[in-house]
Amino acid sequence: MTQIAEVIVDVPTMQTNTPYSYEIPPALVDQLQPGMRVVVPFGNGSRKVQGFVWQVKPDAKPDPDVVLKTIDTVMDPAPIVNAELMQLSDWLAHTTYAFTITCLQTMLPNALKAKYQKWVSPTEQLAANIRQQLFGDQSELLWDDSLSTDTVKQLLALNRQHLITVRYEVSNQSKVKKMMMIKPAMTVSELTAARSSLRKTAVKQATLLDYLIDHRDTISQPDLEHQLKLSSSSLKTGEANGWLTRKAVEVYRDPFQTAVVKTKPLKLNPDQNKAVSAICSATDHEQSETFLLEGVTGSGKTEVYLQAMANALSQGKQALMLVPEISLTPQIVGRVRGRFGKQVAVLHSGLSSGERFDEWRRIQRGEAQVVVGARSAVFAPLTHLGVIIVDEEHEGSYKQEDNPRYHARDVALWRGRYHHCPVVLGSATPSLESRARAEKNVYTRLLLPNRVNHQALPQVTIVDMTEELRHHKESNFSGVLLQALQTRLERGEQSLLMLNRRGYSSFVMCRDCGFVLQCPNCDISLTLHMDTKTMKCHYCGHEEPIPHVCPNCHGHHIRYYGTGTQKVEQELTELLPTARVIRMDVDTTRRKGAHERLLKRFGDHQADILLGTQMIAKGLDFPDVTLVGVLNADTALGLPDFRASERTFQLLTQVSGRAGRASKPGQVFIQTYNPDHYAIQLAKTQNYEQFFGREMQLRHRGNYPPYYFAVKLTVSDVEERKAAEAMVKIVRQLKTILSPQAIILGPTPGAIARVNKRYYYQLVIKYKRESQLDSALFKILGQAQKQSRGGLQIAIDRNPMSFM
DNA sequence: AGCACGCCGACT
DNA sequence: GTCGGCGTGCTC
Numbered sequence: 001m002t003q004i005a006e007v008i009v010d011v012p013t014m015q016t017n018t019p020y021s022y023e024i025p026p027a028l029v030d031q032l033q034p035g036m037r038v039v040v041p042f043g044n045g046s047r048k049v050q051g052f053v054w055q056v057k058p059d060a061k062p063d064p065d066v067v068l069k070t071i072d073t074v075m076d077p078a079p080i081v082n083a084e085l086m087q088l089s090d091w092l093a094h095t096t097y098a099f100t101i102t103c104l105q106t107m108l109p110n111a112l113k114a115k116y117q118k119w120v121s122p123t124e125q126l127a128a129n130i131r132q133q134l135f136g137d138q139s140e141l142l143w144d145d146s147l148s149t150d151t152v153k154q155l156l157a158l159n160r161q162h163l164i165t166v167r168y169e170v171s172n173q174s175k176v177k178k179m180m181m182i183k184p185a186m187t188v189s190e191l192t193a194a195r196s197s198l199r200k201t202a203v204k205q206a207t208l209l210d211y212l213i214d215h216r217d218t219i220s221q222p223d224l225e226h227q228l229k230l231s232s233s234s235l236k237t238g239e240a241n242g243w244l245t246r247k248a249v250e251v252y253r254d255p256f257q258t259a260v261v262k263t264k265p266l267k268l269n270p271d272q273n274k275a276v277s278a279i280c281s282a283t284d285h286e287q288s289e290t291f292l293l294e295g296v297t298g299s300g301k302t303e304v305y306l307q308a309m310a311n312a313l314s315q316g317k318q319a320l321m322l323v324p325e326i327s328l329t330p331q332i333v334g335r336v337r338g339r340f341g342k343q344v345a346v347l348h349s350g351l352s353s354g355e356r357f358d359e360w361r362r363i364q365r366g367e368a369q370v371v372v373g374a375r376s377a378v379f380a381p382l383t384h385l386g387v388i389i390v391d392e393e394h395e396g397s398y399k400q401e402d403n404p405r406y407h408a409r410d411v412a413l414w415r416g417r418y419h420h421c422p423v424v425l426g427s428a429t430p431s432l433e434s435r436a437r438a439e440k441n442v443y444t445r446l447l448l449p450n451r452v453n454h455q456a457l458p459q460v461t462i463v464d465m466t467e468e469l470r471h472h473k474e475s476n477f478s479g480v481l482l483q484a485l486q487t488r489l490e491r492g493e494q495s496l497l498m499l500n501r502r503g504y505s506s507f508v509m510c511r512d513c514g515f516v517l518q519c520p521n522c523d524i525s526l527t528l529h530m531d532t533k534t535m536k537c538h539y540c541g542h543e544e545p546i547p548h549v550c551p552n553c554h555g556h557h558i559r560y561y562g563t564g565t566q567k568v569e570q571e572l573t574e575l576l577p578t579a580r581v582i583r584m585d586v587d588t589t590r591r592k593g594a595h596e597r598l599l600k601r602f603g604d605h606q607a608d609i610l611l612g613t614q615m616i617a618k619g620l621d622f623p624d625v626t627l628v629g630v631l632n633a634d635t636a637l638g639l640p641d642f643r644a645s646e647r648t649f650q651l652l653t654q655v656s657g658r659a660g661r662a663s664k665p666g667q668v669f670i671q672t673y674n675p676d677h678y679a680i681q682l683a684k685t686q687n688y689e690q691f692f693g694r695e696m697q698l699r700h701r702g703n704y705p706p707y708y709f710a711v712k713l714t715v716s717d718v719e720e721r722k723a724a725e726a727m728v729k730i731v732r733q734l735k736t737i738l739s740p741q742a743i744i745l746g747p748t749p750g751a752i753a754r755v756n757k758r759y760y761y762q763l764v765i766k767y768k769r770e771s772q773l774d775s776a777l778f779k780i781l782g783q784a785q786k787q788s789r790g791g792l793q794i795a796i797d798r799n800p801m802s803f804m
Numbered sequence: 805a806g807c808a809c810g811c812c813g814a815c816t
Numbered sequence: 817g818t819c820g821g822c823g824t825g826c827t828c
Binding site for chain 2: 010011012013016042043044045047049
């Protein structure tokens with residue numbers, strides 16, 4: 001009996017965002033399963049695209065109107081997307097307004113994305129001279145972007161005349177790493193005989209034979225070459241002579257560079273104990289309960305995670321732990337690996353695509369029982385989840401900023417429900433959304449109020465910089481902070497200095513006419529980068545030399561303003577010439593592994609001061625750091641965003657926790673121009689509860705989340721008028737379906753009106769219940785697709801992290 | 805997305 | 817008269 005396969009094709013458009021039916025060729029009947037990738041013909045030409053089998057069903061009653069095409073080939077021997085993840089991709093597509101195909105691809109490692117190639121070959125009828133000109137001696141020509149427009153024109157014409165044929169190739173990007181394994185193929189006596197019949201000059205072969213005589217087990221070719229200082233040719237000779245066999249074996253790329261020390265579970269304090277047993281009980285009873293684990297820095301949250309995970313493993317289940325990308329330092333991974341060893345797979349952006357693919361395959365094959373990773377690790381194909389941990393659940397990096405715009409925490413909760421397992425959201429400063437749900441008993445609140453060693457919280461001093469400015473010359477360092485740094489230097493202790501970069505950068509301005517160098521593509525000032533001696537745009541990457549003469553008035557009084565980490569570093573070396581400083585920012589951590597190397601150097605006491613941006617606030621645990629300085633606490637406060645206070649409070653609380661984690665007491669200085677702001681005052685005492693109460697009042701008054709839901713809609717176009725017009729139309733359309741209770745903010749031009757030559761307009765809808773909103777937004781997306789040829793782009797972000 | 809079809813301006 | 821420019825519509 002013939003079968004039909006419903007296939008989601010790799011054509012990310014609104015119109016094709018639906019399964020297409022294909023006939024299953026006889027050879028594949030009863031072989032093909034949902035979740036396998038296939039190659040299918042799609043469209044007018046004979047173009048081939050990749051697709052995912054969505055459903056297999058018997059050919060019930062064929063619709064005479066549509067003639068089905070037949071599936072070309074299968075790309076996988078077994079499904080690469082399991083039933084759970086298929087369901088999840090469907091849910092994701094609906095909740096994030098994304099295409100199903102985009103969701104499927106997001107869940108898989110990049111190595112599994114299709115690679116498309118178009119090949120042309122001559123027919124018999126093609127004139128010999130043209131054939132020679134186009135193809136030379138080759139039988140096929142790759143048709144890609146590298147061809148000249150003239151050649152493309154010529155090919156198109158020839159194709160119309162059927163003088164050439166086009167072949168579409170769909171292939172895997174994935175590469176399975178293979179390694180040659182060497183094994184002796186002769187007995188010792190045979191090898192000894194071969195050894196004695198060698199010519200005297202065959203030194204290399206003699207060493208090889210000696211080795212084979214002494215070592216009878218398998219060894220990898222690179223290892224052997226290294227050990228015996230041989231080249232591969234000697235081994236090939238050995239193979240030809242029948243001394244040994246070489247066999248290519250599939251191996252995993254190993255992303256772990258360092259070995260870890262095995263650790264044992266630590267003794268828990270009563271609070272930790274309570275938390276662990278609550279989570280374990282949910283795992284044991286297969287309850288999809290959500291826990292909000294609230295614990296100040298140093299209260300031992302990680303140990304709670306580890307023991308909850310160990311319990312899941314002991315039940316024959318698996319554990320997934322998400323951590324924010326930025327804190328995915330060897331410190332955290334090391335602790336998990338120290339406890340669970342080889343069962344751990346790691347997924348984060350620092351891996352190469354091959355390493356990522358290999359870790360993913362280990363999980364897929366059930367060879368890893370524990371997965372630690374950043375945002376996208378939430379899609380790890382674990383099949384028997386016993387517990388899911390979301391560490392630092394308030395972190396903004398859990399939200400993906402492009403399609404599908406999902407929040408890893410939401411996906412984690414969905415998977416928890418699917419697997420009937422607990423989800424643990426951990427934080428010292430929970431997001432207001434989560435804390436509010438705990439208040440309503442949607443989540444179970446678990447508290448770790450004490451630091452494990454009963455250390456006192458660091459002593460926090462707020463430094464009023466307006467006051468400082470009056471007494472001293474303009475500087476990034478207040479007198480008290482400088483004094484404290486000096487003391488640490490004398491005592492041989494370490495300090496962390498954080499520069500809050502959000503909404504802040506250094507730029508150049510002409511002192512005579514006030515001219516500020518702008519990006520030609522974006523409406524934003526260029527940022528000064530001393531290391532490359534250039535001015536860069538942080539939005540589009542535009543780069544140009546630093547001007548010495550004002551381009552506007554041709555004056556010579558060009559001056560640097562603002563504070564970049566480089567400038568602070570410079571001032572620091574002038575003020576404290578003996579201090580050894582490590583600077584950590586986007587510039588110094590761009591190269592792979594640079595982040596880890598810098599932290600290791602600091603951990604090894606090769607520096608006194610670690611100066612950095614937000615990235616130093618999280619997950620660091622250096623016992624000799626006794627001073628933390630925040631140079632500019634309030635740059636984020638000035639931003640017109642409802643989460644500005646929350647972010648500031650979280651950041652300050654977190655960075656303060658970095659001081660004095662061991663036996664030595666810590667001290668924190670927060671420099672600010674808003675010393676009385678509640679976010680800063682409450683961060684000083686680490687009073688999360690009071691902050692929560694205060695902030696919730698403000699959110700309630702302003703009709704902000706978590707009291708209201710929000711959707712952000714962004715429209716962009718190279719022509720400002722088109723973007724504005726499209727937005728006006730959208731607003732009109734939305735107003736007809738929205739209830740009077742919904743609140744529309746905007747439309748407003750984007751915070752940076754123009755980015756990369758495109759103009760942005762945006763709109764935020766705040767609402768409580770709008771039954772028609774979803775369908776209206778999908779309709780808007782569909783309409784926008786038609787205009788997308790004109791360059792119009794539209795993005796819909798449900799539950800945006802910011803309104804900017 | 806990418807391919808074909810279809811309708812208008814500048815060439816042999 | 818055609819060649820080829822790109823605006824439109826569709827893809828099982």
